[in-house]
Amino acid sequence: MTYAAPAALKPRKRPQQRRATATLDAIFEATIQLLVKDGIARLTTTRVAERAGASVGTMYQYFPHKQALIYAVNEHYLDALAERIESTCREYHGRTAAEMVEAVIDTYWRAKTERPDVTRALYRSVVELDNEALILAFADRTDAATTEMLASASDRSFADVVSVNRTLVTVVFGTVRNSFERGQSGEIAEELRRQLLIMCRAYLEAKMN
Amino acid sequence: MTYAAPAALKPRKRPQQRRATATLDAIFEATIQLLVKDGIARLTTTRVAERAGASVGTMYQYFPHKQALIYAVNEHYLDALAERIESTCREYHGRTAAEMVEAVIDTYWRAKTERPDVTRALYRSVVELDNEALILAFADRTDAATTEMLASASDRSFADVVSVNRTLVTVVFGTVRNSFERGQSGEIAEELRRQLLIMCRAYLEAKMN
DNA sequence: CTATGATATGAAGGATTGTTCAGTTTGAGG
DNA sequence: CCTCAAACTGAACAATCCTTCATATCATAG
CATH class of the missing domain: 1.10.10.60 (Homeodomain-like)
Structure with a gap:
């Protein structure tokens, strides 16, 4: 689909x-x-x-019309972002689960904080749109890439990769966005990123079997 | 402040x-x-x-002007939400950390999914605003309440309550929002909530000392 | 060089909508 | 019953801005 x-x-x-x-x-x-x-x-x-x-x-x-322009700009941005994540997933194929999580967090975090003003501006513009397709397409691409990567982990196998993966990406993406909205930056943001990594890894431990 | x-x-x-x-x-x-x-x-x-x-x-x-109206509506909504969270925090004062996390997740999740259409509509309207004060005020209130609660945990004490707390609320609030934006509902959303709880608890274990 | 389709122009039309204000109605206290 | 301030009304104004289209310019193939 x-x-x-x-x-x-x-x-x-x-x-x-x-x-x-x-x-x-x-x-x-x-x-x-x-x-x-x-x-x-x-x-x-x-x-x-x-x-x-x-x-x-x-x-x-x-x-x-104007909406189509804004739509295209966001599509462009999300495509590039998805590509970066897919690239990371290819790169970390077969590594340990802990390394994977760190890599995804880093990629996403970097992409969002590289140009915070652009990120913020697009976040704000996308709500004007009928953006369902946009968001779902992005979610599908990244879900597919990260699930495939996670399934290839050298040190783990999960009973339900899909659920574990969905949890991880939803948490990571959501946390970054929320941190962003709260205007966190600098040391506080760095600390949060570290804690997020600890949290995800603790989750992986808990889901080990 | x-x-x-x-x-x-x-x-x-x-x-x-x-x-x-x-x-x-x-x-x-x-x-x-x-x-x-x-x-x-x-x-x-x-x-x-x-x-x-x-x-x-x-x-x-x-x-x-129109903006002031939209502002007032959002302020109203966030005030009510903060109040619910504060109430939960009072109720769970002195309990175990694991119980606290579950209670906060439940409260926030329920508040957001009770009337999903309203939640979505307000999410979309708030970006039109100079909403910094709104978001920071909400963050401050909830941070204060949850930190105080977490510090009272009967089974744990954290070296850095503030950091642990900030991590937890950012993750929980961000995850709920992201799940919302992806249009997740029903069984998938339920499953995500369970996994989020597992994750937060695993984090608490990892931060124990 | 010429023909043809691709690309670019920007004034004008048309529609929407935020905001005001002069005037009216309502409620409460004396 | 009278008075005054609070509350309410909605037509009119003013400003903005999306979108079109008749016209002009450019690029390329033959």
Whole structure:
């Protein structure tokens, strides 16, 4: 089962010539910059076009409406994030469960804190959307990757890998997000990350068989 | 240190006569109903007034603008939630740490899943706001209550209660929210709750001294 | 060089909606 | 019953902004 974007949110057409991909990139970049700077409430199509060095009409050749633009930007971001996690999972295939957990926490944490302003801006923009498909698609990709990795652990085997995996990813992703929302950073955030790792490892011990 | 609402978001005045409190209640109720039904994007001041059986002008006597209304609704909700958690903390004062964790998870989980549509609607509406004060005030209240409770555990004493506590609440609250966003419910959600409890207890064991 | 489709333009239309305010109604105290 | 402040009304104003489309420019293949 794969989750596709609602028809109404899909792009109108794909760029074919080089300059078209360039303007599309510019539009994406402009959107993120404006989201970071002024938030979604002040994101207008005209401003996006202006900052992208294009005109509104151009934007409307690629997206049927504003929502589709925001959708595309988030999709882009989540795709990149999922790819990073999949990459980590490939890299840690066959290692110990404890190493795996640490690797996933680190990857996710780093991805989210690299550009905190962008992370925050996108978190805030995605709620404006019919984002179910977006979230489910991301969850499915990461679940598949992490489950496969966890099943390959060299030191453990779990009676119910799927449940253990779902628990771990839900906890890790949720914790990072919550820490983020509380505005934690610096030493407090670092400490939390350490504790989260301890917690996950303790869970692995408890689930050993 | 206490977090006050930004001046711009505070109500204009408080009701004095009985009918005034009645209309205020109606406005609150109408706001939530509309948020649930159509989402924040379609929430207009006119519609709120209409459904509340009042006029727009009335609404503007109590709130300087739309944002202040949404702010007030969320504040109301978070206050009630914090109160429930504080109550649980008082009730479990002096019990074992494992019992405490279970109680907090249950309280929070129940509060969030009682009316999932309301929870979701408010999650979505709060990002429109300058919500820092809101979130920090809530975090402070719950942190204080849970820390105090945890420090009273009959079977444990922690070298760093504050850190352990912060970890636990961040993990629990974050996990519930994430589970919520993934649309999990029914048996999968139940299973996750059980696993979360196992995880937290394993963490407590690991932190024992 | 020319033809054709891809790409870009941006003023104008149209619709929505937050907010005000001058005037009316209601309630409570004297 | 009278008075005054509290509470309420809703048409009108003002501002914003999404989206379209007729037109223009550009790139490429033949």
